[in-house]
Amino acid sequence: RRMGISPxxxxxxxxxxxxxxVPGEVSGHVGETLSLSCWYARxxxxxxxxxxxxATRDSCHKVVETAGRDVxxxxxxxxxxDNHVFCFALLTMEELSEADAGSYWCGVERAGWDLMKPVxxxxxxx
Numbered sequence: 001r002r003m004g005i006s007p008x009x010x011x012x013x014x015x016x017x018x019x020x021x022v023p024g025e026v027s028g029h030v031g032e033t034l035s036l037s038c039w040y041a042r043x044x045x046x047x048x049x050x051x052x053x054x055a056t057r058d059s060c061h062k063v064v065e066t067a068g069r070d071v072x073x074x075x076x077x078x079x080x081x082d083n084h085v086f087c088f089a090l091l092t093m094e095e096l097s098e099a100d101a102g103s104y105w106c107g108v109e110r111a112g113w114d115l116m117k118p119v120x121x122x123x124x125x126x
Contacts, residue, residue, distance in 0.1 A: 019039075022036070022039075023119060028124070036119060038091070048108070049066045053103065057118075066081075070083065078091065078092070100123055103119075
């Protein structure tokens with residue numbers, strides 16, 4: 001059995017406030033709460049962060065967004081919290097269902113071309 005850092009904690013070792021970073025894939029079980037972190041560069045604290053869902057960046061529909069503030073915002077079972085100190089936007093999905101599986105994108109809204117990175121969400125049986 002290989003020892004090492006569990007994938008969940010590996011993110012703590014990354015340089016914060018450098019570039020837009022997300023895990024490539026996350027998974028959770030049906031009925032659980034899934035959390036997803038999206039790190040962004042220093043200077044983007046006041047920008048609107050959002051999570052959207054879709055196979056491509058062009059077909060992406062916003063699930064939840066921050067409106068540029070660091071107070072949590074909720075939309076149904078999904079919420080977003082922007083941490084301006086450590087430069088990451090946290091997406092939380094409660095009561096996961098198989099319908100939640102798919103491609104999501106973390107986005108930072110800016111003039112011209114949004115910064116976006118894709119994440120695959122897998123939902124395992126409860």
